[in-house]
Amino acid sequence: MREHAALLDGLGAEVSLVRRPGELAGVDGLVIPGGESTVIDKLSRLFGMQAPIRDAIRDGMPVLGTCAGLIMLADRLVDAIPGQESFGGLDVTVRRNAFGRQVESFEAELAVPALPGGPVRAAFIRGPVVESVGPAASVLASLDDGRVVAVEQDSLLGLSFHPEITGETRFHERFLDTVLAR
Ligand code: GLN
Numbered sequence: 001m002r003e004h005a006a007l008l009d010g011l012g013a014e015v016s017l018v019r020r021p022g023e024l025a026g027v028d029g030l031v032i033p034g035g036e037s038t039v040i041d042k043l044s045r046l047f048g049m050q051a052p053i054r055d056a057i058r059d060g061m062p063v064l065g066t067c068a069g070l071i072m073l074a075d076r077l078v079d080a081i082p083g084q085e086s087f088g089g090l091d092v093t094v095r096r097n098a099f100g101r102q103v104e105s106f107e108a109e110l111a112v113p114a115l116p117g118g119p120v121r122a123a124f125i126r127g128p129v130v131e132s133v134g135p136a137a138s139v140l141a142s143l144d145d146g147r148v149v150a151v152e153q154d155s156l157l158g159l160s161f162h163p164e165i166t167g168e169t170r171f172h173e174r175f176l177d178t179v180l181a182r
Contacts, residue, residue, distance in 0.1 A: 001033045003164035004066075007172050013179075021052040029062040029155075029179040032069030034125065034162055037096065038081050040072055050087065057089040062155040062178040064171065067127050070151075070158035071096055078131060089156050091134030098129035098147075098160075107166065112141045112150065115170045122149070122161035122168070129160055155182070 005015045008031070018024050030053070032040070044050045057063060057073075065073040072086050074094035080086075099106070105125045112120050120141070130148035133139055140157075141150035149160035150171075155178045163171045 001031075003162075004031045004033055004172070007164050007169060008176070011169060011172060011176055013176055019047065019049075021048050024049070024052050024056060028182065029064070029175060030056065031175070032063060032065040032072050032087075033164075034067030034069060034127075037068040037071035037086070037128075038084055040068055041085050044087075045085070050085070053087050054089075057087055057156065060155055060182065062175060062182065063089065063157070064175040065156070065158045066162055066164065067125065067160065070094060070130075070160055071128050073156055073158045074128075074130075075134070090151060090153050090158050091136035092130050092148075092151055092158070093132045094128045094158075095131050096128050097126055098131075099124055099127055101126065108143060108161075110141045110143070110149065110161075112170075114140050114152070115174065117170065120163065120168050120170065121166040122159075122163065123165045124149075124161045125165075127160040127162075130158075 008015050073090045075088045076093040078095040110120045110122045137151050137153040151158050
């Protein structure tokens with residue numbers, strides 16, 4: 001979260017942390033960071049955040065989800081723990097931990113035609129993969145083997161990897177453009 005906040009701050013955005021439902025009303029966009037989707041799910045329900053976030057997504061609030069954040073944005077999950085829920089919004093099926101364990105983390109150079117300025121350096125840390133993309137969502141990037149790792153749907157942006165770790169700012173700029181366009 002700290003890396004996202006620093007990056008957005010550097011891009012001129014006013015950043016605040018959203019932990020309670022009341023705080024959600026005060027922001028124009030939301031970043032759901034990496035971490036552990038099972039924990040994000042449990043805590044969001046415990047703190048009464050699930051319904052407000054689902055409502056905000058339905059109302060078109062721009063959301064950038066990275067890694068566990070992508071899992072939270074997916075309409076359908078594979079390899080979730082029993083009872084695990086997502087906020088949904090992206091018409092995709094996402095498989096958790098698709099790249100294996102923490103030690104199998106890797107960085108890759110990704111072509112992202114929708115972004116100006118050449119390929120993206122992406123860090124994958126126990127990341128999910130997008131297994132299928134429904135008609136409402138579109139693919140922004142795939143690995144060389146064809147696995148989809150970045151998707152977009154209206155004002156939602158979901159990434160399997162962590163652009164904030166490699167100093168990649170263009171996804172955050174795209175997110176902020178969506179916020180400003182609303
Ligand atoms: N494996 C984690 C999950 O299922 C995601 C990992 C990450 O966000 N770096 O939530």
